[in-house]
Structures are given as C-alpha cells and as structure tokens.
Amino acid sequence: MKQSQMLIPTLKENPADAEIKSHQLLVRAGYIRQIASGIYSFLPIGRRVLNKVENIVREEMEKIGAHEMIMPALEPSELWKETGRWTTFGSELMRINDRHQREFALGATHEEVITSIVRNEVKSYKQLPLTVFQIQNKFRDEARPRFGLLRGREFLMKDAYSFNDSYESLDETYQKMFDAYSNVFRRCGLNFRAVIADSGAMGGKDTHEFMVLSEVGEDVIAYSDTSRYAANIEMAPVVTTYEKSSEKPKTLEKVATPDQKTMKDVADFLGHELHKGLKSILFNVDDRFVMVVTRGDHEVNDVKLKNLYDADMVELATEEDSRRLIGAGFGSLGPVHVPEEVEVVADFAVEALVNVSCGANEEGFHFTNATPERDFKVNQYADLRFIQEGDPSPDGEGKIVFARGIEVGHVFKLGEFYSERMNATFLNDQGKAKTMIMGSYGIGVSRTLAAIVEQFHDERGITWPANIAPFQVHLLSLNPKKAEQKELADQLYETLQQAGIDVLYDDRKERAGVKFADSDLFGVPLRITVGKRASEGIVEVKERASGDQKDMEQNDIVEYVRDWYQG
Amino acid sequence: MKQSQMLIPTLKENPADAEIKSHQLLVRAGYIRQIASGIYSFLPIGRRVLNKVENIVREEMEKIGAHEMIMPALEPSELWKETGRWTTFGSELMRINDRHQREFALGATHEEVITSIVRNEVKSYKQLPLTVFQIQNKFRDEARPRFGLLRGREFLMKDAYSFNDSYESLDETYQKMFDAYSNVFRRCGLNFRAVIADSGAMGGKDTHEFMVLSEVGEDVIAYSDTSRYAANIEMAPVVTTYEKSSEKPKTLEKVATPDQKTMKDVADFLGHELHKGLKSILFNVDDRFVMVVTRGDHEVNDVKLKNLYDADMVELATEEDSRRLIGAGFGSLGPVHVPEEVEVVADFAVEALVNVSCGANEEGFHFTNATPERDFKVNQYADLRFIQEGDPSPDGEGKIVFARGIEVGHVFKLGEFYSERMNATFLNDQGKAKTMIMGSYGIGVSRTLAAIVEQFHDERGITWPANIAPFQVHLLSLNPKKAEQKELADQLYETLQQAGIDVLYDDRKERAGVKFADSDLFGVPLRITVGKRASEGIVEVKERASGDQKDMEQNDIVEYVRDWYQG
Numbered sequence A, B: 001m002k003q004s005q006m007l008i009p010t011l012k013e014n015p016a017d018a019e020i021k022s023h024q025l026l027v028r029a030g031y032i033r034q035i036a037s038g039i040y041s042f043l044p045i046g047r048r049v050l051n052k053v054e055n056i057v058r059e060e061m062e063k064i065g066a067h068e069m070i071m072p073a074l075e076p077s078e079l080w081k082e083t084g085r086w087t088t089f090g091s092e093l094m095r096i097n098d099r100h101q102r103e104f105a106l107g108a109t110h111e112e113v114i115t116s117i118v119r120n121e122v123k124s125y126k127q128l129p130l131t132v133f134q135i136q137n138k139f140r141d142e143a144r145p146r147f148g149l150l151r152g153r154e155f156l157m158k159d160a161y162s163f164n165d166s167y168e169s170l171d172e173t174y175q176k177m178f179d180a181y182s183n184v185f186r187r188c189g190l191n192f193r194a195v196i197a198d199s200g201a202m203g204g205k206d207t208h209e210f211m212v213l214s215e216v217g218e219d220v221i222a223y224s225d226t227s228r229y230a231a232n233i234e235m236a237p238v239v240t241t242y243e244k245s246s247e248k249p250k251t252l253e254k255v256a257t258p259d260q261k262t263m264k265d266v267a268d269f270l271g272h273e274l275h276k277g278l279k280s281i282l283f284n285v286d287d288r289f290v291m292v293v294t295r296g297d298h299e300v301n302d303v304k305l306k307n308l309y310d311a312d313m314v315e316l317a318t319e320e321d322s323r324r325l326i327g328a329g330f331g332s333l334g335p336v337h338v339p340e341e342v343e344v345v346a347d348f349a350v351e352a353l354v355n356v357s358c359g360a361n362e363e364g365f366h367f368t369n370a371t372p373e374r375d376f377k378v379n380q381y382a383d384l385r386f387i388q389e390g391d392p393s394p395d396g397e398g399k400i401v402f403a404r405g406i407e408v409g410h411v412f413k414l415g416e417f418y419s420e421r422m423n424a425t426f427l428n429d430q431g432k433a434k435t436m437i438m439g440s441y442g443i444g445v446s447r448t449l450a451a452i453v454e455q456f457h458d459e460r461g462i463t464w465p466a467n468i469a470p471f472q473v474h475l476l477s478l479n480p481k482k483a484e485q486k487e488l489a490d491q492l493y494e495t496l497q498q499a500g501i502d503v504l505y506d507d508r509k510e511r512a513g514v515k516f517a518d519s520d521l522f523g524v525p526l527r528i529t530v531g532k533r534a535s536e537g538i539v540e541v542k543e544r545a546s547g548d549q550k551d552m553e554q555n556d557i558v559e560y561v562r563d564w565y566q567g
Helices: A021-028 A044-063 A077-083 A111-121 A167-187 A263-270 A302-309 A319-326 A417-421 A445-455 A483-498 A512-522 A532-536 A554-566 B021-028 B044-063 B077-083 B111-121 B167-187 B263-270 B302-309 B319-326 B417-421 B445-455 B483-498 B512-522 B532-536 B554-566
Strands: A032-036 A039-042 A074-076 A094-097 A103-106 A130-139 A154-164 A192-196 A207-213 A219-224 A230-232 A253-256 A278-285 A288-295 A314-316 A342-347 A356-359 A365-370 A380-382 A400-415 A425-427 A433-435 A437-444 A473-477 A503-506 A526-530 A538-543 A549-553 B032-036 B039-042 B074-076 B094-097 B103-106 B130-139 B154-164 B192-196 B207-213 B219-224 B230-232 B253-256 B278-285 B288-295 B314-316 B342-347 B356-359 B365-370 B380-382 B400-415 B425-427 B433-435 B437-444 B473-477 B503-506 B526-530 B538-543 B549-553
Touching: A021 A032, A021 A445, A032 B074, A032 B111, A039 A044, A044 A130, A044 A154, A044 A167, A044 A445, A074 A077, A074 B032, A077 A103, A077 A111, A077 A417, A094 B094, A111 A154, A111 A417, A111 A437, A111 B032, A130 B130, A154 A167, A154 A445, A167 A192, A167 A207, A167 A400, A167 A437, A192 A219, A192 A400, A207 A219, A207 A445, A263 A356, A263 A365, A278 A302, A278 A319, A278 A356, A288 A302, A302 A314, A302 A380, A400 A417, A400 A445, A417 A437, A437 A445, A473 A483, A473 A512, A483 A503, A483 A526, A483 A532, A483 A554, A503 A512, A526 A554, A532 A538, A538 A554, A549 A554, B021 B032, B021 B445, B039 B044, B044 B130, B044 B154, B044 B167, B044 B445, B074 B077, B077 B103, B077 B111, B077 B417, B111 B154, B111 B417, B111 B437, B154 B167, B154 B445, B167 B192, B167 B207, B167 B400, B167 B437, B192 B219, B192 B400, B207 B219, B207 B445, B263 B356, B263 B365, B278 B302, B278 B319, B278 B356, B288 B302, B302 B314, B302 B380, B400 B417, B400 B445, B417 B437, B437 B445, B473 B483, B473 B512, B483 B503, B483 B526, B483 B532, B483 B554, B503 B512, B526 B554, B532 B538, B538 B554, B549 B554
Parallel strands: A192 A230, A288 A342, A342 A380, A473 A503, A473 A526, B192 B230, B288 B342, B342 B380, B473 B503, B473 B526
Antiparallel strands: A032 A039, A074 A103, A094 A103, A130 A154, A154 A437, A192 A207, A207 A400, A219 A230, A219 A400, A253 A365, A278 A288, A278 A314, A356 A365, A400 A437, A425 A433, A526 A538, A538 A549, B032 B039, B074 B103, B094 B103, B130 B154, B154 B437, B192 B207, B207 B400, B219 B230, B219 B400, B253 B365, B278 B288, B278 B314, B356 B365, B400 B437, B425 B433, B526 B538, B538 B549
C-alpha cells in the first residue's frame, strides 16, 4: 500500500500521558489513537497487526475443534441476576437502559449468555463436549485506565467456553486449550510463562494465567530457574524444610523498646538479625480474630491464610481491635500471653526457632529469648508466607526467581458455578439429568499486541516479530523527484505485490531523514531503500531488528524476501 | 466439520414471533438465536455465513483503496455535541454513563469519531483523499425491533468515511464506492437496485440506497421497466406532460354534498371520475400556511413540497387552523376564494384541467365546473405528487413499476456538514485553510444476510448462493451403524478436507429423515449422501437449489465439487 494514501500519523514526541514503551510507540508510530480514557481507535496499520494476532488465535482455536460464534455486547440483566454477578461484578460492569427502561450489561464477559443458549439447545450427553469461542470488543469500566492498551475500558478479547459431561472430559478440553494458548503466544514470538493462578471465588481447581515477562507487568511471577514451574506469587507453596535450631533456650526476658516501630528497628535495637525476630499480625478471618506469626524476614500471604480457614473474607484487624483485645497496638504484638479469643497460627519456619524476639503485647516492650511451645502456644503451623527468591521450586527442580508479568491469557475450570445457578443440565447415557461442567478461556487480543511491543522494541521504535508485522517489507523511495529512483521504486512495488508480498511503499515527498525515522518507528522487519544506486538497479536491504544491511540487485529481492520469511 | 460436535440446533416449528422467512429459517436452521428483542447471537454456522459476507465487503473496500481500521463502540458525548447530534439523533441513540458520570453514546455510527481523528492528524491536501472503513457491531434502540436481523438493535455494519479536498474529488470517491457496493451485492447473488434516495437534513446532493427487491421490504421503490433508473418513491420526479383539456369551460356552480367525506364519495355523488375532482390539502410549511392542490387520483408528496419551499419543516395543518383560516374542515377545502394568508400551489397536472369539482370552503358544499385561473389563482405550479405505476420513467426510458425493497446499503455525499461543525480543515496547495469534503457509506452486513435468505429459500429451507454458503458440501452418512457406510463417509470426509473443500459432515446417530430435513433447512448447495450403494463406492450427489440428483463414483467427487464451484 502507498503510504501517501494511508492514515499513518507519526509523532516525534511521546504523548504526555504515556508512561510505558508500548503505549508511547503505538501512538507515536500511528497504530492507535486515544478517543477517551482507556478507549482507543486502531488506525489502519494498527488494525493490520491486530488482525495478525486475531488470526493466530482463530487458527489455534479451530485446530482444537472450538467453533467461532458471536454474541451480542448487550446482555440482559436478567441473565446476570441468575448467577448473582449483576451485584457481585461491581462497578467495572457497565450498565445501560434501553428506551423501555430494560437493563443491560455491556459485555464484560459472556458466561451467562452462552450458558443460556446451551441450556436451551443442548439436551443430551451426545452433544457434548462442546467448545465455542468469539473475538469481540469487551467493556470494563476500570477505575484507573492506564498503560495504553494494557489496561483499557474497551478492548479486544477472545473468549471461549466449554461444556463437558464430566470433570475428566473438562480436564481434556482444558489441556487442549492450555496447549493452544501456548502455541498462540509462541507464534506471537513472546517470552511467556503459564502460571498457576488463584481460582478466587469461583471454586474451580485448576486455573492458569499466561504471563508475558515484562518489567511493566502488574503481577509478580515466581518461577523455577531450571524447570517450567511458574506460579502467581500468591499461589506458590513454600516447600522449604526448616531444621530446628540447635541453640540452647535462654530465659524469656521483657525489654523496653521505646520508639522502635518496624521489625527492622526492633532487630537493630536488640542487636539481632531480622530472621531472629517474630512478626505477628492480627487478622479478621470471617467472624474470628487470628494472629499470624512468621519470621521477621518473611511476609504473610493472606491467600494462604484464607485457604487455611476456607474463609470468605480475610482482612487486617483494626488497631482499635488490637488494643481492645490484646492491649497493644500493631508495633508491639506477639504470641506470648494472647487472650483466648484470638487464635494463633504460625508459619512452618517459626516451629524451628529458638530464642527469638517478639512483641510483648504492651506498648514499647518486646520479649527476647522467646521459644515456641515453651513460651507460647500455636494452634496450627502451616505454610503461611510468600515464597521468596532463592527458595526451592515447589516442583523440586531448581530455585525460585521472580519476574513481573503481563497477563495475556487465562484458562479456567469453572466446574458447575454457572451451570448450577442457571440450571444447565443434560441427560447422561443413563437418561439421568446432570449439571454441565464448564470451562472458560480468555485471551486479551489487544493487550497481547501491547505485550509484544513491550518485548520487541529498541530506542528507535518497534521491532515486530515476523508473524505480527503489519507488512513484510517497507519500501522507501528516498528521492522520488529523481526519475530513476521513482521508476525503480514503482517497479519494485509492483513486483513485490505481484509476488504476494505485503509491502508498505513510502512514496511521500518527505526528506530521507523523515522516512528513515518513520520506518524505524513502524518496525516492519525488512526495509528496502531505493536511493543513489538506483540507476545501477541496486537497492539497500536492511533488517530492522539486527540492523544488518547490504546492497542487493533488484532482481534478487523477491527471492530474498521469501527466503527471509520462510527461514 | 463434524455436525455431532457443532452447536447447530434445528427446530421443526417456526418461532412464534417470526413473521418473515429469513427470520424463521435462520432461527430454525440454527444460524441465530435471540438474546433479547432485536438482539441476536450468531451460532457457529451463522458466524460462517456472516464471515462470507464480511469478507466480500472487505475485499471490495480494499480494491478501491479504502483502509480498514476500528473505532470504539463507546463514543464521548462531547463529540456528538459538537455536531448537535447528541440532541437530534433522538432516542435511537443509546447512552451510557461511566463510573465518573461521563456520558458516552453507544456507537450507532462514527462520523464524529472519525472526523475528530482526521482533523487532528490530517493537515495537508497531500494527505487527501483518504477513505477508511470498519466492520463492527452498531447499536440503535429501535422503537419496534422486528423481522429478525432486518430491524435489530445491535447489528453488524460496515461503515466507511471519505475525506476529500474538493467536491470533484468526492464525486470520484462516491462513484468508486457506488461501484464497489454494486459488486458486493452482485457477489452476494442479490437482485437489487441502486435507488436515488432522500438526502434528508444533511444537505448533501447525491445519495443512493441499495435496495434488495423483496415483498417484506419496508420501502417502496419506483423503477423503470426497461432502464436502470430506480428511486425511492419519495424522490422520483414526475415528468409526465399534461395536455390541456379541450373541454369548453362551463359555469361554476356550488352544490350541496351532504355527508360526502372522501374524494371517492364526492366523485360518486357528483357522478364524475376521480381525476375530475381536485384534492386540496392545507399544510404548515415553516411559518406559513400552504394549500396544495392535486388531481383527485394523485397523492401529495410532502418531500417535494419541502424542497419547493426549501423548508425545514412540513406538516399537515390542524383542522382547527383550517376552520379558523378558511372557514371549513378538511373535507370541504378547495382553491376558490382562499384568504390571502394562505398560499395556493398546485401540481402541474392541475394546470391542464377544465370543469373540475373542488371543495367550496363551506361545510357540506362543493363547486363543480371549476377551472384554474378563471375561478382560482395558483401562486405556483410544480411537481408536487408521488409518481405512480405506469408514469414515464424520469430518465425517459420505459415506464415506472413499483417494488418493495430492503435497504442493505447507503452511499452519501455529506459535504461539509460534519467537517464544518467540527472544524476539520486542511491547507490547500495555496497554503489556505479549507474545510474537508466528506462522504459516508454504510452496508448492513447482518441485514444483507437476511436479505439473501429472503431471496434464496424454498418451502424446505434456505438455498444459499455459492459465495455465501456456510459450507461447500454437506456430507451425510445415512446409517453410520453399517460399517461400509461409515467407512466410506469417513473416507470421503478426509478426502474432501484434504482437497481444501469446506465440508459439514453429518455423522450423527439420527434417522435418515431427520438428516435430510436438516440438510434442506441448512441450505448447503451440494449434498453428498452415503447410503445403500456404499459397498459399490457409489454415493448420491444432489443440488440443493435445483433438486437435481445423480449417483456418482466416490473417486469423481472432488473433481465434480471443484468444477461445480468454479463453473
């Protein structure tokens, strides 16, 4: 296509609100434009790269027998009320009334709609398993839209839903979907991890997030430095075994620790290392108060606490509760002499300790030489802390390292959450009515695009992987006023197009410097420049990513481009 | 694809609310399902046919150099306020507030958004002309959604926008778009007309609607029985020349016409034909009162009246106004002795009349033998009536016939309506700021699908044209319990797929009757049935539309299918 006829507005400066590279570059290179906070238009070259990602997703879905359909963005509130999500989804769900004051949700996700279709149309186990998907704009009213396409309010998503007649069958579909997702992100050229994630309120067992490794990611992943193990940091179990300290227990002593606020303050004041002090935090777990005790160098993981109690709600107690129940504020809490209405649980690491310091439950005082069981009772030891870098990997292979990740995909065993509430049943081979077993599977298509840019750019612009690039070749005519340059460039444009190669042809009357800068910004993998040696039939070919360049006979170009893309 | 694994629920009965064939058949054959009034899901085979139409549209748009982009459904109200359409679009525009109470329109059309992008990014005549398009769900809150996909509230549309530096350039883009639209609907197999349409309040000059001829259409088209002329009935000029009557004028007489209400009543009562009476109707045209006089067998076309006065508003006067101004109600109006504050205009046909009857402006009385100019003054004669069947075609070729049409496309010269209000300017080659000249062009993609079914069906189901069919071949295994049938069918399925042919394979354990009925309902153009002669390697091939069938060697199938689709 001819650049002079396309809407590709480039900018020299980063937009003021763009903090991260993908946002800056996609705007500067003319791929996207903001229409409102978190809401973007994809300009023509943006639409092209989005299509590339979309088609990879579509192909991988079809390979595993998922069938494409399309559901409306307007979803009747009645369906959302059946599952309770009309209330629980909260203010991220955009709501709209029609002229008859009938309420609709603006499609944030489609579990309710697809379940309503399937419960009406699928009656027999013979029609299962069934997997469908759609690719469509979704709406979520984020409190703080940011980072361009990474956290928007209207965004392109692929969502898939599976219906199975058993959990075993769901396992099979889930595995197929897992593999398809791995293929999608691999084909996008991404460095990613499939990460064990929190199944949250859905009660499902298995759920994985696909995370693209990136400094700008909002999630922290704990992964093994040698195996494929990766988990959301909240989900990684700690498998460290702690050897009981061989120290001889000394006498418990109460010491004044005036104005020592933090664990570090206290450790320094008492002259010991951080891990020789206890951290004691008071939580509200459903209806009870629980003091969680960990080593001073560890952090409490409240997801684990929640799972330990199978609780609906875990939150920090108020300092007021702490004073009322225990007689001291947060800075002076400890497990020694805790009133009966407070349950004490401790991380496994605590069990191995001898002679540690802890708060004395009295403002400005700590105990030293405290030893579990002798000085304080623990109702239960459990894995209650966040995993740390250097900890052994839970799969037994290698050590844990951390990275930040951008969530681009999510596979989820829903089980019967929706089908039970919406009464989606089928007759099994015995003629008995059974509840369908469901899974749901999402890919943020526009977010994936941004994640690709986060991994593929340099100081001059985007460096698209071959599968995603908006064009295969960027053809530059340096000085189209010179007849021999224009002629050769026009001719090459024709030849490349006829060979079925996607070409963007910069035929604009701009300075060479502008053309080179724009070309680097766009990031098409191969650049062909028609310049001074045009009269000899010689052009320059340059790889965008490596910067390698060489002169080449015009007649060799088509073969070179083909080989390059097949290689 | 295997039918047993696809969600294709067929129904024996028509849905209660489905009045027209496309609605009935698309639901019964499992292409669509209603989610709410005027809101549909496309099930997998529905998505496939929609894709076919979408891709034809996309190809024809790209051929004329339009570039695909994608704009959001959430459109900030600020933009709609700039053009005034936030108010004038009325209650069809769905509106939604975000969590910060910022108002958005739910995309009904995108003139405002694209103009806001282009005014920011396009500065020079060198960047023009520019044409972009998108394919996307649109939202319009119809008062009475009906006829399935024909009049829905959420529907798939292709919308395109052009920006030009002159009206001449717009003419060129418009013609290209016109031709592209003709190609689209021709490739969809449709019998359609490009119809001259009303440009309404937009002030543009040229606008055409693409109408698929169909009894269920909501518009009436007047077209020539011999040429390509076609117009919305409101827009067709009457070019009939009327020969002055040679009758000798008789004396004007006032006669009592008690209880004669309609034109027909009066004509019968007075014993003359309908065209020998005058029809006189009082209108409110902006701030004045106008009596429009036509022949009794003609109908006033208020669009023509509006154009005659270049008026903003034309509506019937109230009977109260009629009594107050003229002293009689609607049934007794006539042009003789009309007070000065009422202007009298008459259709050209009236000028030729002599000795006609008309209301006497006195309840229960009419004049007979009235003759224009002698008995009443006419301020202006003009073309003020609707064209009728049998009238000469305005292009001078053939006679007018009427048909009903479904509007599937609309091309529109917008001119400066949006660009002026939104200040979209460019610098011309003299460095002067000029307002951009715009066009907009829409195709109802999902509506086109329904229009195709209206033209392609029989009593047993849909008969898709080859380009649109969801599959090329429907392969039926009549009795898969018989090993030789199942084996041959499985084998053919593989062979056809490997040959790149799209096959739907009915591998279900259903009775033959059910399979045949479903197959006729779906409407795949070619059916291949593996039945009793499977052991000989013989299958039956049947054309869905013609019903022609024959037995064929299994080895000849691939070639036959290929030839059939290329032929």
